[in-house]
Amino acid sequence: MRVAVLSDIHANLVALDAVLATLGSVDAVWHLGDVVGYGPDPDGVVARLTELGAVGVRGNHDAAAAGGDEIDWFNPDARAAMEWTRGRISAPTRAWLADQPPRHRVAEYSLVHGSERDPVWEYVTSVPVARANLAVLKTRFGLHGHTHLPMAWAERDGRVEAIAPGPNSTFQLNVDRALLNPGSVGQPRDGDPRAAWLLLDLERETASFRRVEYDVASTQEEIRERELPDALAQRLAHGV
Numbered sequence: 001m002r003v004a005v006l007s008d009i010h011a012n013l014v015a016l017d018a019v020l021a022t023l024g025s026v027d028a029v030w031h032l033g034d035v036v037g038y039g040p041d042p043d044g045v046v047a048r049l050t051e052l053g054a055v056g057v058r059g060n061h062d063a064a065a066a067g068g069d070e071i072d073w074f075n076p077d078a079r080a081a082m083e084w085t086r087g088r089i090s091a092p093t094r095a096w097l098a099d100q101p102p103r104h105r106v107a108e109y110s111l112v113h114g115s116e117r118d119p120v121w122e123y124v125t126s127v128p129v130a131r132a133n134l135a136v137l138k139t140r141f142g143l144h145g146h147t148h149l150p151m152a153w154a155e156r157d158g159r160v161e162a163i164a165p166g167p168n169s170t171f172q173l174n175v176d177r178a179l180l181n182p183g184s185v186g187q188p189r190d191g192d193p194r195a196a197w198l199l200l201d202l203e204r205e206t207a208s209f210r211r212v213e214y215d216v217a218s219t220q221e222e223i224r225e226r227e228l229p230d231a232l233a234q235r236l237a238h239g240v
């Protein structure tokens with residue numbers, strides 16, 4: 001079974017469609033939340049995920065868009081974009097976002113947006129935080145997003161190693177346990193503006209970290225047309 005894992009799409013339909021164009025044949029699409037927020041096309045992205053039958057979890061931006069008080073924790077640009085998103089999304093989009101659970105489990109994979117301990121908010125950015133979350137993981141593998149940085153945290157014989165995967169690199173998951181972060185489709189922050197996603201082969205136990213170029217200028221134009229904060233357009237060119 002081949003699975004595409006998509007995280008932090010952030011209403012960037014142009015980036016999502018570029019990823020979908022290179023997917024090849026996959027048996028399932030899993031998403032790790034922050035489907036909306038920051039970007040210009042929340043309804044389009046939710047419609048696309050619905051068409052694909054994607055299953056996944058709620059991010060902090062999705063919870064805020066559905067009306068949650070998560071918005072109180074946002075920085076000014078994120079908040080401005082979220083207020084726009086709340087006013088813009090259709091009733092079916094709002095219902096779909098409200099319906100996403102904080103956790104989802106498929107076979108040996110636990111899906112969350114933030115972390116196993118705090119599925120909506122915690123950022124896994126260090127070995128101690130990864131170790132604490134591996135310790136409470138109920139499956140062999142955990143999938144999370146939220147940091148917008150592609151990463152693998154691998155546990156072997158009680159040791160936890162942080163691995164920053166190179167673009168288009170494949171790992172054999174011959175580890176005791178691992179946390180995998182695909183990076184962000186719609187707002188990468190690792191200095192590489194290309195859309196990031198993860199291809200899992202569940203039988204071969206491989207994880208392939210992929211990058212795909214997309215038309216950044218087109219998303220920037222839409223952000224400006226909708227009068228969202230200009231910094232949200234600028235950062236896409238630099239992947240920050």
Ligand code: ZN
Nearest residue numbers: 008034146148
């Ligand atoms: Zn995000």
